[in-house]
Amino acid sequence: MSTLSANGLIIDIPGRPAGSALNFRVLPGEVWGVLGPNGAGKTTLLHTLAGLQAPRAGGVKLDTLSLRRMNRRALAKKLGLVFQDRQDSFPATVLETALIGRHPWLSLWESEQGEDIARAENALVALDVGPLGHRLISTLSGGERQRVAIATLMTQDPDIWLLDEPTNHLDLHHQVRVMRLLRAQAHQNKAIFMCLHDLNLASRWCSHVLLLYPDGQACWGPTETMMVRPALERLYNQKLIEVTNQEFRLFLPATD
Numbered sequence: 001m002s003t004l005s006a007n008g009l010i011i012d013i014p015g016r017p018a019g020s021a022l023n024f025r026v027l028p029g030e031v032w033g034v035l036g037p038n039g040a041g042k043t044t045l046l047h048t049l050a051g052l053q054a055p056r057a058g059g060v061k062l063d064t065l066s067l068r069r070m071n072r073r074a075l076a077k078k079l080g081l082v083f084q085d086r087q088d089s090f091p092a093t094v095l096e097t098a099l100i101g102r103h104p105w106l107s108l109w110e111s112e113q114g115e116d117i118a119r120a121e122n123a124l125v126a127l128d129v130g131p132l133g134h135r136l137i138s139t140l141s142g143g144e145r146q147r148v149a150i151a152t153l154m155t156q157d158p159d160i161w162l163l164d165e166p167t168n169h170l171d172l173h174h175q176v177r178v179m180r181l182l183r184a185q186a187h188q189n190k191a192i193f194m195c196l197h198d199l200n201l202a203s204r205w206c207s208h209v210l211l212l213y214p215d216g217q218a219c220w221g222p223t224e225t226m227m228v229r230p231a232l233e234r235l236y237n238q239k240l241i242e243v244t245n246q247e248f249r250l251f252l253p254a255t256d
């Protein structure tokens with residue numbers, strides 16, 4: 001179990017004012033959704049939390065350790081990231097791609113063992129791409145590739161899961177399947193932190209939401225306190241219709 005914390009964090013977006021310093025902790029068992037319009041800095045935030053991009057100020061800690069003090073291999077055992085865009089140009093099969101998730105756990109000259117292969121195969125089945133194990137990644141559809149990327153993260157098995165728009169390219173059934181899987185991982189004390197464009201996925205599946213505004217302002221908290229129409233309308237500069245449901249709030253863009 002690990003906790004990821006942002007401490008006085010200001011992400012570095014060239015030419016943008018500092019905005020709000022981010023101070024939050026993502027605890028085991030929590031599912032966080034980051035919402036914001038195009039260019040607000042969601043991907044930049046995710047990359048900063050993964051230690052791939054330096055912040056303008058403040059820092060990120062994994063438990064009590066600053067990310068800057070951790071080597072990449074130690075970090076990759078604890079924290080993994082599904083990127084928004086992938087090149088996937090290397091001629092690898094689906095199973096070989098999922099097995100990349102085991103690399104942080106193997107020594108330099110060690111090859112994957114039966115247990116690693118079993119983990120990768122289980123993850124591919126969980127993401128409904130089990131029968132595609134032998135196929136070249138380059139032959140997959142966009143949604144299938146997305147599911148293989150999430151299966152690779154599942155094979156890596158870090159405590160902290162960072163995902164950039166994990167439902168990109170996914171049909172409705174697979175969106176629900178992925179959200180269910182992420183929630184199940186949180187129930188196993190993983191901490192999930194993802195960027196989303198779909199308000200209703202955030203409303204329905206996230207325990208916490210962070211709203212990131214284009215001017216760098218941000219607010220965060222439990223989903224029921226963040227998913228309120230005026231704040232979301234300001235976030236997207238878009239009028240919304242709220243649909244009530246007994247368990248969660250749903251939002252549709254108004255057309256006039």
Ligand SMILES: Nc1ncnc2c1ncn2[C@@H]1O[C@H](COP(=O)(O)OP(=O)(O)OP(=O)(O)O)[C@@H](O)[C@H]1O
Pocket residue numbers: 013014036037038039040041042043044045
């Ligand atoms: N190297 C760079 N130089 C200048 N501006 C950059 C650079 N990298 C990112 N940006 C800008 O930083 C802003 C935030 O980008 P980011 O990808 O984090 O946004 P986002 O919220 O994830 O957007 P989207 O919803 O479109 O994926 C954008 O305006 C982008 O153009």
